[in-house]
Amino acid sequence: MPFTIANTVTFEEEIKKSRFQAIATVVENEQQVKDFLIETKDPSTTHQCWAWKIGHHVRFNDDGEPSGTAGRPILASIEGNDLTNVIVLVNRWYGGIKLGTGGLVRAYGGCAGQCLLLAEKIELIEKKQIQLSCLFNEWAIIQYELMQQHIEYQESYTENGVFIEARLQLHQIEPLRQKLQDVTRGREHLHVED
Structure with missing residues (x-):
């Protein structure tokens, strides 16, 4: 049984002086994904990493972070919650301390996961x-x-x-x-x- 989220949710946390902000929202097609990414474009961020899933279609972006350390962990949070028709964007404002690849995976995946925990899950009706x-x-x-x-x-x-x-x-x-x-x-x- 696929689920989606009822409404847009956000979650923020600070990890070793870097600020992470996750925004999760419902999307039904790639045009809505593009519109959301344009609306949430923030030049003050160091990185804007994201992942989305609509049915069997998935995409993710590390936005300059080492390959596999941002987009893929965000996608893993979406799939781990049995969600579809969802995009999660995680903004990072760099605080001066490097987190390493393991730290980045935990930070991006964890922030996305915490954000999705705040969301009300609803059954997706085809x-x-x-x-x-x-x-x-x-x-x-x-x-x-x-x-x-x-x-x-x-x-x-x-x-x-x-x-x-x-x-x-x-x-x-x-x-x-x-x-x-x-x-x-x-x-x-x-x-x-x-």
Whole structure:
């Protein structure tokens, strides 16, 4: 059962005069990762090391620290907590005392781990992107169904009717597919992106 975190959390500690600050947040795609790294760019830091995991995709960055001493231990903290759809950034402000490779691994991995311990873990519910269309006179019924199931959607109006995009939990797909078939008398189909 995969988990993610409920909200953004931070943790700070000082290790041999170096200040470490971990920030963990939820990400659902690589664009959100890029946006987060741009938003948290801090030129006052000595190093900004990070790791993220989205499903089976992982990336990490040592940002100038010796190879394998920062990004990989951060990733190990994410995976050790059975988390996905998470990025953890650890900022370091160098305090003048070298920590050595073992010290760096413990500092980065430990700071990330402490940060993740503060986070509320929630079960990750898999969602799929869907698309559907309907005529204007059918839209009220479809819209009511979406609202009843608390499905967030975006609609756009075309000359022939309404085009809808939404993210559905897996158990919501079949009932909506059936409703669309009933309302449009089999004319329209629900398209699920893989």
